[in-house]
Amino acid sequence: MRSFDHVNAGSIREAVELLGRHPGKAALMAGGTDLLTVLKDDILPAYPELVINLKTIPGLDTVEEDDKGLRIGAMARLAEIAASPPVRGGYGILAEAAASVGTPALRNMGTIGGNLCQDVRCWYYRYPHRMGGRMICRRKGKGPCFVLKGDSRYSAVLGAGTCFAVCPSDTATALAALDARVRVTGPRGDRSVPVRDLYGSHGITLEPGELVTEVLVPAPPEGARQGYLKFTEREPVDFAVASVAAVVLVVDGRCAGASIVLGGVAPFPYRARAAEERLEGRLLGPEDAREAAEAALREARPRGMNRYKVTVARELVRRALKGDG
C-alpha cells in the first residue's frame, strides 16, 4: 500500500473542512473494509494524500426509533443493525439485508454509511495495479466498459448506460424499498437525499466534499408485509447475484400499495414499478405473484453471459411476493 496521511476527525464539521482543504485528494474511512482494499490494490489512478477516519466522531453510531421511524447514524455497524430489536421488529428487510453482508468480521467493522458508499465489485474495475497495471475503463473516466467485449456474468441486466457494474450494497436495496433517505453534510450545509437517488449510472451521486451522516427510515404503514431474498453463487459469503426487497401493504386481503426493489442487477437499486402497478388491488395469489415477477424483469437487457440473472431475479420476486422464500 502507498503511504498517506491519516487524521482522526473529531466532528462532522472537521471532516467536511478536511475534505475541502484537500479537494479530490482525501478519502473518508468508516470501517475501512472496502476502502483499504481499494487502496491496497491501487485500482484508481488518483490516490489520496489524506485518509479521514470517521470512527472518532462521537454520536454517529446510534440506532434510534421514534414515532416517525428509524434514525441510524452513518457509523452504526452492520452487526448492530442486524441485531437491533427496533430494526428487526418493524424494518425486518433492513435487518435481513445487513445480516446478509459478508462475514461476521465484516459486519462488525463495516458501517451502514460505508456499505451504502462502497465501490463497485466489477472485476475489470477492481483489477489490481500490481498485476500488470490497473484497467482504465469508462467508470474511471475514459476507455471502454470491458464488460461489453468481456465476461459479463455478474454485470447489469437493467438500467445500465455506459458502465455495466452493479450496485453491490445489500442495505441500499432494502433501504430503497423502505423509502429511506440519507442526510448528507457538505460545504454548503445539509441536504436529504432519497436512497433511490443516491446512485447514478456511474456510482454514488454525492457532491465533492460531502459525506453521509445519517439514514432516516420512515415507519412502514401498519399491516405492511416485508420480504428480502438474496441469491448468491457462494454460501455463506458473497455479494448478490440478484436480490429483492419488497414491502406490500395489504388491506382486506388485497394489495393497497407495493414497493419492490431489485439488487445486484442494475447500477442502482432498481425499482420495479411495473411489478408494483401489476399488484395494485390484487389478491396476491400465486398467479398475481407470477405476473408481477414477469413485469419486474420486462425491461431487462441481458448480455450473453448474464441471462441467468433475469431468471434468478424473476424467481426471487415471485417467491418474495408469495411469501415462500
Ligand SMILES: Cc1cc2nc3c(=O)[nH]c(=O)nc-3n(C[C@H](O)[C@H](O)[C@H](O)COP(=O)(O)OP(=O)(O)OC[C@H]3O[C@@H](n4cnc5c(N)ncnc54)[C@H](O)[C@@H]3O)c2cc1C
Ligand atoms: C469478502 C467480502 C464480502 C462482502 N460481501 C458483501 C455483501 O454480501 N453485501 C454487501 O453489501 N457488501 C459486501 N461487502 C462489502 C462490505 O459490506 C463493505 O466493504 C462494507 O460494508 C463497507 O463499510 P465500511 O464501513 O468498512 O466502509 P469503508 O471501507 O470505510 O468505506 C467504503 C467507501 O465508502 C466511503 N464512505 C464511508 N463512509 C462514508 C460516509 N459516511 N459518507 C460518505 N462516504 C463514506 C469511503 O470513502 C469508501 O469509499 C463484502 C466485502 C468483502 C471484503
